[in-house]
Amino acid sequence: MLFNSVEFLVFLPLVFFFYWFVFNRNLKLQNLFIVVVSYLFYGWWDIRFLLLIAFTSLCSWLSGIWIEKIRSKTGDEGVTKRKCQWVAGGNIVLNLAILGFFKYYNFFVDSFVYVFSSIGITLHVSTLSIILPVGISFYTFQALSYTIDVYKRKLEPTQDIIAFFAFVSFFPQLVAGPIERATNLLTQFYKPRSVEYNEMVDGVRQMLWGFFKKIVIADNCAVAVNDIFGNYENYPASALVMGAVLFAFQIYGDFSGYSDIAIGTAKLFGICLMQNFRYPYFSLNVIDFWRRWHISLNTWFVDYVYIPLGGSRKGTVVYVRNIFIVFLLSGLWHGANWTFVMWGLYHGILMVSLFLMKKYCSYYPSFHSSVSIPVTFVFVVLGWIFFRAETLPMAVDYLSDLCSVSLFSIPKISGINNVYALVSMFFIVFMLLVEWLNRDKLFGLDLKNVKKTYIRYGLYGMILFSIYFFGNNSSDFIYFQF
Amino acid sequence: MNLTRIHKRNIVVFILFICVFLGALNGITPFIYRALPNDYVRTRLIWNTIRDSSFTPEIVVFGNSRGMSSVNGHKLQDGLDGNPLVFSFTSTSQDLSESMLYYTSLPSSVKCVIQCVDIDQLSTPIDIHTPNRVALHMYGYEMDEQTKELLPSLYTKMDYSDIIYNYEARNSLFMGMATVIRNLLDDDVVVGVIETELYYPSTVTSDRNEVLYQHDLEEQNKEKKLASFQIRQEWKTLVSNAYQILKSKGIQYYWVLMPYNPDVKSMTDADKQYAKQLVLKEFSYFPIIDCVDLLDASDFYDAIHPNRKGAEKLTECLLQQL
Numbered sequence: 079m080l081f082n083s084v085e086f087l088v089f090l091p092l093v094f095f096f097y098w099f100v101f102n103r104n105l106k107l108q109n110l111f112i113v114v115v116s117y118l119f120y121g122w123w124d125i126r127f128l129l130l131i132a133f134t135s136l137c138s139w140l141s142g143i144w145i146e147k148i149r150s151k152t153g154d155e156g157v158t159k160r161k162c163q164w165v166a167g168g169n170i171v172l173n174l175a176i177l178g179f180f181k182y183y184n185f186f187v188d189s190f191v192y193v194f195s196s197i198g199i200t201l202h203v204s205t206l207s208i209i210l211p212v213g214i215s216f217y218t219f220q221a222l223s224y225t226i227d228v229y230k231r232k233l234e235p236t237q238d239i240i241a242f243f244a245f246v247s248f249f250p251q252l253v254a255g256p257i258e259r260a261t262n263l264l265t266q267f268y269k270p271r272s273v274e275y276n277e278m279v280d281g282v283r284q285m286l287w288g289f290f291k292k293i294v295i296a297d298n299c300a301v302a303v304n305d306i307f308g309n310y311e312n313y314p315a316s317a318l319v320m321g322a323v324l325f326a327f328q329i330y331g332d333f334s335g336y337s338d339i340a341i342g343t344a345k346l347f348g349i350c351l352m353q354n355f356r357y358p359y360f361s362l363n364v365i366d367f368w369r370r371w372h373i374s375l376n377t378w379f380v381d382y383v384y385i386p387l388g389g390s391r392k393g394t395v396v397y398v399r400n401i402f403i404v405f406l407l408s409g410l411w412h413g414a415n416w417t418f419v420m421w422g423l424y425h426g427i428l429m430v431s432l433f434l435m436k437k438y439c440s441y442y443p444s445f446h447s448s449v450s451i452p453v454t455f456v457f458v459v460l461g462w463i464f465f466r467a468e469t470l471p472m473a474v475d476y477l478s479d480l481c482s483v484s485l486f487s488i489p490k491i492s493g494i495n496n497v498y499a500l501v502s503m504f505f506i507v508f509m510l511l512v513e514w515l516n517r518d519k520l521f522g523l524d525l526k527n528v529k530k531t532y533i534r535y536g537l538y539g540m541i542l543f544s545i546y547f548f549g550n551n552s553s554d555f556i557y558f559q560f
Numbered sequence: 561m562n563l564t565r566i567h568k569r570n571i572v573v574f575i576l577f578i579c580v581f582l583g584a585l586n587g588i589t590p591f592i593y594r595a596l597p598n599d600y601v602r603t604r605l606i607w608n609t610i611r612d613s614s615f616t617p618e619i620v621v622f623g624n625s626r627g628m629s630s631v632n633g634h635k636l637q638d639g640l641d642g643n644p645l646v647f648s649f650t651s652t653s654q655d656l657s658e659s660m661l662y663y664t665s666l667p668s669s670v671k672c673v674i675q676c677v678d679i680d681q682l683s684t685p686i687d688i689h690t691p692n693r694v695a696l697h698m699y700g701y702e703m704d705e706q707t708k709e710l711l712p713s714l715y716t717k718m719d720y721s722d723i724i725y726n727y728e729a730r731n732s733l734f735m736g737m738a739t740v741i742r743n744l745l746d747d748d749v750v751v752g753v754i755e756t757e758l759y760y761p762s763t764v765t766s767d768r769n770e771v772l773y774q775h776d777l778e779e780q781n782k783e784k785k786l787a788s789f790q791i792r793q794e795w796k797t798l799v800s801n802a803y804q805i806l807k808s809k810g811i812q813y814y815w816v817l818m819p820y821n822p823d824v825k826s827m828t829d830a831d832k833q834y835a836k837q838l839v840l841k842e843f844s845y846f847p848i849i850d851c852v853d854l855l856d857a858s859d860f861y862d863a864i865h866p867n868r869k870g871a872e873k874l875t876e877c878l879l880q881q882l
Contacts, residue, residue, distance in 0.1 A: 275570075538578075547731070
């Protein structure tokens, strides 16, 4: 079920009513209700997906129980640790195998066949027609965090299977994050929830802002972006620049819009989710960008990959290696395509370059934010070209086509798509203005400090007006495919 | 959930605000739709002209944007004996079934209906595009009883409440802006033609836009429109009934089979010939002017729309056949 659909417009108030006014007397019943409606929400795409998420949840929950059982038996500490390692490792491998099969099987088969054919060996391995379950990367990583945290004794294993299933499948963030940690989300299902009026108001505002970013910005950008990337050979370099910039805002509006709707919806149910975006296009450098973009995934990689590998404490070489590992994995997490791997590598190179400059250059330039923000944005936009391109050669072609004299011509694309681009730019400026004014707040439309009712309602009116008259319900959320 | 009286009042005010505001936006949509230009504004011109008894056309042409850019009413009028008044009632995305919505309301002066037809349409179900349906509603079209009997499936598809129509027309502000901006930016557009031109509503001045042409060809080549072509039974029945209605009003009915661009390679010559023969055989009870292979690739502005040179050729062909 999509957030921007009529079904969700009916679903949300109904679930809200039953959650607070019917099932609120019993915590277990309330959690069970969350599981049922979350499965309904997810099964709306394809009922077969439910088997997979139920299996992932069950295995992860059982691994926790098993680890606890092993630990409760007194015995040799080394043996206990090894047994726990086997159980945790087994569950991690199982989850990654499921993810790998559904997401990467065809990619690796194709790549192997290509590599062997380039050295003259023809392999006859057939690919499979596999449907990618929506949001599989998100809930798999969430389930993995539980197993790892239990193994590392950061969290007590839960006996409450319903709370655990609610944690893995909680519908607002199930298909596109934020990727929650068990230490934050699971523990909230242990205790009775309450919601304060101010939180509820915040939640609705955050949802409204999310809908604006998705429907008005991302979906209008998408029309122009699809045209430009689909016909990049025919357009001048200036139009290609416009395409890349619009894609930067498309993906931001799409993904951060989803996160805002998810976090806002969760607030209505008395659940607090982590912040996933902190105005990434106001970053001062690329390191800063990665502290602000898809925070839940990046902190996941930092906690479960980067730090266990040694982080930055074991010298420059290990640091550089760790950065590249994390960014390559992050690229691959996004999709089974070499373009994503290249995108990860590109950011890895930027991160390492910045680190080495800081460490070894006696003169490390420090610019005013009015310079460093646009410069960082340019580097990020160049990276998005790899992300959006369908193949690596296409990305390279696109980048090389940028270097032409037509860079200084008026960016003109075909027919009505010019207007989509213009309208998108108008709303992007509006969004940037609002977010800049609120850059210290948790989300763009945080109006807690605005005391005058007519200003608040004026803003609501403007946003509703934009959604109604300029909303373009043209595409799914981009991150569903990841 | 602990809510005070003020909280409850604020929630009610907020929900009321949303409902009233969205209701107001829905309510003003038809006024915006009618006030601003859009691609479907010809629907108003057609419907107003049909209802205005001061207009007495003898020949009317129906069809979609391909018909708009193909048939030059001035040339047709000048070339025919007695110089009968020729009006083009063609409009954007006007399918055969939408044209038929007007047949029963045609003025008594009309002696001949020329219907431009894309053959491939006959193998798809009878339908009407949402923007066309919205335009008909917004510009005051009302279906009479005879048309309801002729096109029961369209009647069902057009029978919605005003709220739904207004909601479907909500992009009118965007489309209005889009039209204004396009007219300003595009050197190749004849401004105002769509709204007012009753003879030859061709909107472009040049012979070809190369960028658009290549782009369109790629799009057109993605689908094989005439592969395994068959005429659906519902079309056979509908065309026969429509023909009877026009015949009973003393109107001569002609079809023009619209030309396809030879550069669109997804449509093979064999497919085109097979489909054309099927149509000629099935509808042999009224005259059909075959223009399927009439034009060269250079006669097209983009992948599907003939340019002025193509229109000259096609209109000349009509003159000879009529």
